[in-house]
Amino acid sequence: MKLKPGAALLFDIDGTLADTDPIHLQAFNTAFAPYGHSFDKARFSCELQGLANVAIAARFVPHLSPEAGMQVLEEKEKLFRELVAEAIHPVPGLFELMDFADRHGVPMAAVTNAPRANAELLLDGLGVRGRFQAIVIGAELPYGKPHPLPYLEGLRLLGADAAHSVAFEDSRTGIASAAAAGIATVGIRTSLVHEDLEAAGAVISVDGYDDPGLQAFIAERIALRETSSG
Known part of the structure; x- marks a missing residue:
C-alpha cells in the first residue's frame, strides 16, 4: 500500500462515532x-x-x-x-474503518463542538480515545463549528493536507466547518437524510462506515494504492 503524505481522517464525535x-x-x-x-x-x-x-x-x-x-x-x-453512560454504541463499521486506517498509517483526529467532558466520555466509552492523534474541542478555540477553524486545527495537529483528507460529519454545522476547511466530507445519516447532508456540502452520505462504497471513496481520496496482493 502506498499512502500519499498529508492524508488523514477527521471525525466529528456526536452522531458520527456514536448515534447520541x-x-x-x-x-x-x-x-x-x-x-x-x-x-x-x-x-x-x-x-x-x-x-x-x-x-x-x-x-x-x-x-x-x-x-x-x-x-x-x-x-x-x-x-x-x-x-x-450506559448507551454508547458505535456507528456500524467504525472499528473496521479505524483498523483500516491504523494498518496503513493514516492519522486520525476527533473534531467536535462538544464540551471536553462529553467528548472524553464518548471516546472512552467507545474505547477509541488512544486511536486519535489529536482531539480538537471547538469551545477551546476562538471559533467553533461552523467556522473552519476546528478542522484547520485538526489538520495542523496531524500535519495533514486538506486536499488528501476525509472528514465525517452528521450535522449541517459540522459539514459547513469541514467543507470550508477544504476537506471532502462524508455525511453520516444518523439524523439527517441524504438530501440534507448533500445540501449542506457533503460529497457523499452513508448510513454507516460499513457502506460498500465508502472504503473505495476513502482510498481514492487519500491516494492509497495497492502495490501487492498481500
Whole structure:
C-alpha cells in the first residue's frame, strides 16, 4: 500500500462515532422545558444539532445573563452524560474503518463542538480515545463549528493536507466547518437524510462506515494504492 503524505481522517464525535443525538434531544428538552422550549427531531436537527453551547444559550435563553445561560447548558450536558453512560454504541463499521486506517498509517483526529467532558466520555466509552492523534474541542478555540477553524486545527495537529483528507460529519454545522476547511466530507445519516447532508456540502452520505462504497471513496481520496496482493 502506498499512502500519499498529508492524508488523514477527521471525525466529528456526536452522531458520527456514536448515534447520541436522541439522548441529546432528551437532555435538551429536560433542560429547556422551564423556559418554554420543546424540540422534536426536526427542530433539533435544524436549530440545535452541532452548534456550540454558547450559541444555543444566546438563542434560547437570551433573557438570562451569559453566565446563567451557560449554567443551563452545563446542566443539560451533565444530564446527557448521565443518560449516555450506559448507551454508547458505535456507528456500524467504525472499528473496521479505524483498523483500516491504523494498518496503513493514516492519522486520525476527533473534531467536535462538544464540551471536553462529553467528548472524553464518548471516546472512552467507545474505547477509541488512544486511536486519535489529536482531539480538537471547538469551545477551546476562538471559533467553533461552523467556522473552519476546528478542522484547520485538526489538520495542523496531524500535519495533514486538506486536499488528501476525509472528514465525517452528521450535522449541517459540522459539514459547513469541514467543507470550508477544504476537506471532502462524508455525511453520516444518523439524523439527517441524504438530501440534507448533500445540501449542506457533503460529497457523499452513508448510513454507516460499513457502506460498500465508502472504503473505495476513502482510498481514492487519500491516494492509497495497492502495490501487492498481500
